[in-house]
Amino acid sequence: xxxxxxxxxxxxxxxxxxxxxxxxxxxxxxxxxxxxxxxxxxxxxxxxxxxxxxxxxxxxxxxxxxxxxxxxxxxxxxxxxxxxxxxxxxxxxxxxxxxxxxxxxxxxxxxxxxxxxxxxxxxxxxxxxxxxxxxxxxxxxxxxxxxxxxxxxxxxxxxxxxxxxxxxxxxxxxxxxxxxxxxxxxxxxxxxxxxxxxxxxxxxxxxxxx
Numbered sequence: 001x002x003x004x005x006x007x008x009x010x011x012x013x014x015x016x017x018x019x020x021x022x023x024x025x026x027x028x029x030x031x032x033x034x035x036x037x038x039x040x041x042x043x044x045x046x047x048x049x050x051x052x053x054x055x056x057x058x059x060x061x062x063x064x065x066x067x068x069x070x071x072x073x074x075x076x077x078x079x080x081x082x083x084x085x086x087x088x089x090x091x092x093x094x095x096x097x098x099x100x101x102x103x104x105x106x107x108x109x110x111x112x113x114x115x116x117x118x119x120x121x122x123x124x125x126x127x128x129x130x131x132x133x134x135x136x137x138x139x140x141x142x143x144x145x146x147x148x149x150x151x152x153x154x155x156x157x158x159x160x161x162x163x164x165x166x167x168x169x170x171x172x173x174x175x176x177x178x179x180x181x182x183x184x185x186x187x188x189x190x191x192x193x194x195x196x197x198x199x200x201x202x203x204x205x206x207x208x209x210x
Contacts (some may be wrong), residue, residue: 027187028185030183031049032182033051035068036084038068038085039068039070051101051103053086056171064088064092065089067086069081079118080153085114085178099170099171106186108167109159109165112157114182115155116151116153117148117176118177119176121150122148123148125148127143128144129141130159130172131170132167134167165185
């Protein structure tokens with residue numbers, strides 16, 4: 001990384017350099033939605049680690065619900081998982097789906113997730129589409145297919161590069177799903193960038209006084 005504090009010894013050059021520094025030096029903090037607090041949850045809105053999940057009814061009507069499943073045991077015909085996880089069934093409304101976003105409105109990215117058929121054993125694959133809405137107005141889509149073939153657990157899936165950053169929200173389009181360990185990233189200025197920024201500001205003030 002090459003950063004210049006001053007350009008032609010001017011205040012304008014200093015400001016331009018600082019703006020360039022902030023805009024180009026970025027790190028990503030990572031978080032994981034574990035659903036550990038959802039073991040007894042049932043409802044249309046769930047929040048964890050700054051991420052909100054909301055059941056959406058685009059055409060009105062009766063609502064469907066998300067539900068938490070305790071981990072470490074076998075509960076009816078639900079898949080086995082060592083830790084709590086979330087399930088969604090489209091039962092009352094054929095158009096309902098779940099949308100997720102950061103509660104503070106910040107941009108984010110998605111990298112990894114565990115998914116499965118909430119019916120166990122799974123008799124056939126389930127197609128689960130994630131539609132991401134980017135800050136620039138475009139969309140990206142990743143569709144994951146669970147294995148079927150009698151599967152009784154969740155599997156790991158990776159999001160494509162289009163989901164790496166810049167998302168404002170994501171819709172999960174599927175008639176049913178089971179989910180755990182959704183890994184997300186949020187951009188933030190690096191410590192190095194902030195330190196250099198402080199030095200630049202300090203030098204700028206000293207030069208203006210001299």
